[in-house]
Amino acid sequence: MKKIAVTGGKGGTGKSTVATALSIELSKKGRVLLLDLDVDCPNDHLILSVDLKKVKDVKIMMPKFDTNKCIKCGRCREVCMENAIVQVKGKYPIVVAEQCTGCRACKIACPADAIKEDEHVIGHIFRGKGIIEMISGRLKPGIEESSLVVNAVRKYIKPIEKDYDYIIIDTAAGTHCPVIAALLDADIGIAVTEPTPLGRHDVDLILELMERLGIKSYVLLNRSDISGKKDIEKTAKKHNTKILAEIPYSKEIMKRYSEGKPIKHESIKKIAGLL
Amino acid sequence: MKSITILSGKGGVGKSSIAASMAVLLSRKKNIVAVDCDVDASNLALVFGIGKFEKESFISTNYKAFLDREKCNSCRKCLDVCTFSAIEWDKGKNIPVINGFLCEGCGSCRLVCPQNAIELRRVKNAVIGRADTGYGFPLVSGQLKMGASGSGKVVSEVKIEAEKMGGDVMVIDAAAGIGCPVIASVLGSDYVIAVTEPSPAALSDMKRALEVVNHFGIPHGIVINKFDLNKPFSGKIIEFAMENNIPVLGKIPYSRKFVEAMVSMKPVVIYDRGFEKIFYEIAKKIEYVWV
Numbered sequence: 001m002k003k004i005a006v007t008g009g010k011g012g013t014g015k016s017t018v019a020t021a022l023s024i025e026l027s028k029k030g031r032v033l034l035l036d037l038d039v040d041c042p043n044d045h046l047i048l049s050v051d052l053k054k055v056k057d058v059k060i061m062m063p064k065f066d067t068n069k070c071i072k073c074g075r076c077r078e079v080c081m082e083n084a085i086v087q088v089k090g091k092y093p094i095v096v097a098e099q100c101t102g103c104r105a106c107k108i109a110c111p112a113d114a115i116k117e118d119e120h121v122i123g124h125i126f127r128g129k130g131i132i133e134m135i136s137g138r139l140k141p142g143i144e145e146s147s148l149v150v151n152a153v154r155k156y157i158k159p160i161e162k163d164y165d166y167i168i169i170d171t172a173a174g175t176h177c178p179v180i181a182a183l184l185d186a187d188i189g190i191a192v193t194e195p196t197p198l199g200r201h202d203v204d205l206i207l208e209l210m211e212r213l214g215i216k217s218y219v220l221l222n223r224s225d226i227s228g229k230k231d232i233e234k235t236a237k238k239h240n241t242k243i244l245a246e247i248p249y250s251k252e253i254m255k256r257y258s259e260g261k262p263i264k265h266e267s268i269k270k271i272a273g274l275l
Numbered sequence: 276m277k278s279i280t281i282l283s284g285k286g287g288v289g290k291s292s293i294a295a296s297m298a299v300l301l302s303r304k305k306n307i308v309a310v311d312c313d314v315d316a317s318n319l320a321l322v323f324g325i326g327k328f329e330k331e332s333f334i335s336t337n338y339k340a341f342l343d344r345e346k347c348n349s350c351r352k353c354l355d356v357c358t359f360s361a362i363e364w365d366k367g368k369n370i371p372v373i374n375g376f377l378c379e380g381c382g383s384c385r386l387v388c389p390q391n392a393i394e395l396r397r398v399k400n401a402v403i404g405r406a407d408t409g410y411g412f413p414l415v416s417g418q419l420k421m422g423a424s425g426s427g428k429v430v431s432e433v434k435i436e437a438e439k440m441g442g443d444v445m446v447i448d449a450a451a452g453i454g455c456p457v458i459a460s461v462l463g464s465d466y467v468i469a470v471t472e473p474s475p476a477a478l479s480d481m482k483r484a485l486e487v488v489n490h491f492g493i494p495h496g497i498v499i500n501k502f503d504l505n506k507p508f509s510g511k512i513i514e515f516a517m518e519n520n521i522p523v524l525g526k527i528p529y530s531r532k533f534v535e536a537m538v539s540m541k542p543v544v545i546y547d548r549g550f551e552k553i554f555y556e557i558a559k560k561i562e563y564v565w566v
Binding site for chain 2: 009010011012013016038040041043046047060061079081082098101102103104105108109139141142143144145146147148151172173174175176177178179180181184196197198201202205208209212213226227254255257258259260
């Protein structure tokens with residue numbers, strides 16, 4: 001089983017387009033599972049028209065104060081690094097649900113055993129099968145900790161991983177916690193970028209991140225003909241990798257994307273062949 | 276100081292390009308500070324052609340856990356308590372290993388440790404840069420350190436720095452997505468401009484972003500970028516806006532000039548003055564926010 005992450009740093013460079021097309025291509029060679037770990041804005045099911053069904057709620061622990069036991073000492077508020085506990089002097093503490101990450105620091109610190117464990121739904125896991133079998137994480141809007149949903153999906157797929165030859169991971173844009181969590185188990189990372197100063201800046205960051213995480217990385221240059229590619233080549237080289245394939249700007253691809261359909265391109269075949 | 280936040284949910288739909296051009300136009304009437312709150316992939320400086328910041332300062336909004344191996348008695352309590360899967364067990368050495376990439380610095384492991392073998396240390400997790408854009412107003416930009424966590428808290432710090440610059444209006448370029456950095460950008464904003472484009476993905480993502488905006492009760496409007504790439508779908512976006520009483524502030528046609536402007540590192544209204552009209556109209560529609 002091989003885990004291939006599709007990432008890129010900058011948003012809108014074509015991560016989901018590549019992840020879905022690559023999944024289709026690889027499904028000719030083996031059993032494929034596509035993981036949409038852009039839990040803030042999951043889209044792969046739209047591109048592949050896969051009907052997803054909710055299979056699991058992602059829950060975290062949330063403190064519930066037992067007012068019979070609470071001595072209003074303020075220790076819970078002190079230890080909460082997320083400032084999720086508010087306490088007016090002399091009153092019982094209150095938890096701000098959106099800010100709570102369920103870390104249990106308050107419960108551990110409470111000297112009066114006044115904190116019980118309640119649950120709080122922060123997102124969901126969806127699963128479905130169309131042309132490709134896929135699992136998708138979805139953060140509940142208003143909740144901050146995207147990476148907790150990513151981790152929940154990683155845990156969910158552990159027992160079924162061995163049933164597949166390829167697991168394709170579509171990550172969010174950026175380089176922060178939910179992207180790091182999505183990249184963690186990947187064997188190979190494909191950074192999709194475009195030849196613009198913004199694309200170069202962000203691919204530099206994501207290639208550095210993958211280097212630090214010990215993930216073998218490659219660059220896929222999308223819209224490769226909109227500008228010179230020298231800077232991207234240089235950036236790839238700096239991180240001991242190279243441009244593996246290129247997709248030139250094409251009206252046909254734009255049209256398929258805009259209609260929400262998967263694309264076909266020889267570069268995807270090339271990558272699938274190399275994996 | 277008023278603040279207008281530009282977000283989209285989906286990345287790459289034109290947030291930074293639109294934020295830069297809005298800032299340029301608003302600066303002709305008001306004192307502006309452009310603020311890059313996409314702290315894990317900050318790009319606004321590049322749109323203005325800023326190569327180097329005049330002033331940079333490290334900030335520290337986060338903690339991480341560190342283990343003192345001498346004190347550890349291998350009780351494994353920290354391993355069980357970590358919500359972020361940041362602690363693994365080194366079987367050979369029989370000690371916990373804290374994964375710095377995953378540790379959020381919540382301190383649960385420290386609290387549960389009977390040996391006091393774990394301490395929380397502040398880590399420098401971001402840089403805030405300030406620069407003159409060359410267009411008569413400054414830029415404040417945050418950049419998260421590679422692999423650091425706490426992007427939401429960094430965004431809050433960046434906004435505080437921007438506030439210190441003084442001025443009438445902050446134009447905030449938010450990150451993609453709807454998680455902590457976006458929530459921190461939106462909080463306290465006077466208005467949100469949601470940028471989208473005619474594709475199922477972009478509409479779906481904008482709707483999710485607007486759920487966050489509604490959650491905090493912030494007035495907002497929609498800009499449809501590249502609206503002519505798929506006019507029937509743009510129609511669907513307009514329908515959605517009407518059904519929900521959200522004003523459509525502007526429709527920007529697809530143009531290679533956006534890419535050319537980006538490559539030449541200039542805001543599109545500077546690169547081609549032909550775009551001024553569209554952006555003026557957007558600014559005009561939300562005049563009550565910034566005048």
